[in-house]
Amino acid sequence: MKNAFKIKVYEVTRAIPKGKVTTYGQIAKLSGNAKAARAVGAFMRMNPDAPNTPCHRVVAADGSLTGYSGHGGVVGKKKMLLKEGVFFKGSVVDLSRSQWKRS
DNA sequence: ATTTTGACTTAAG
DNA sequence: GCTTAAGCCAAAA
Numbered sequence: 530m531k532n533a534f535k536i537k538v539y540e541v542t543r544a545i546p547k548g549k550v551t552t553y554g555q556i557a558k559l560s561g562n563a564k565a566a567r568a569v570g571a572f573m574r575m576n577p578d579a580p581n582t583p584c585h586r587v588v589a590a591d592g593s594l595t596g597y598s599g600h601g602g603v604v605g606k607k608k609m610l611l612k613e614g615v616f617f618k619g620s621v622v623d624l625s626r627s628q629w630k631r632s
Numbered sequence: 633a634t635t636t637t638g639a640c641t642t643a644a645g
Numbered sequence: 646g647c648t649t650a651a652g653c654c655a656a657a658a
Binding site: 531534535557562563564565566567568569571572574575 | 652653654655656657
């Protein structure tokens with residue numbers, strides 16, 4: 530059921546540990562639909578559980594901070610991640626060091 | 633019910 | 646390295 534997938538996406542997003550990031554595709558996979566990366570982004574945009582869903586820990590497949598409408602956009606998002614201890618390579622996240630791997 | 637749009641991803645030029 | 650193209654998904658119009 531689509532609704533279950535949506536819930537799962539939020540659940541996974543919520544499970545991202547501090548100082549780590551994950552890609553939309555990864556979330557989609559963990560949620561059951563490996564090809565729903567786009568839909569995942571759409572869910573982040575809706576973000577029904579803003580304080581409970583750290584959508585700022587979700588980045589593109591190459592570590593680029595895309596979207597994010599709030600807190601100064603990607604700039605605030607980047608600062609937030611830096612503050613959490615996420616490794617950055619210039620303007621993108623260093624996925625080799627900070628991509629979240631499910632426990 | 634059909635079309636458009638978008639916080640995606642991968643491949644190819 | 647950037648732009649196009651195609652693929653897949655879900656929400657909104």
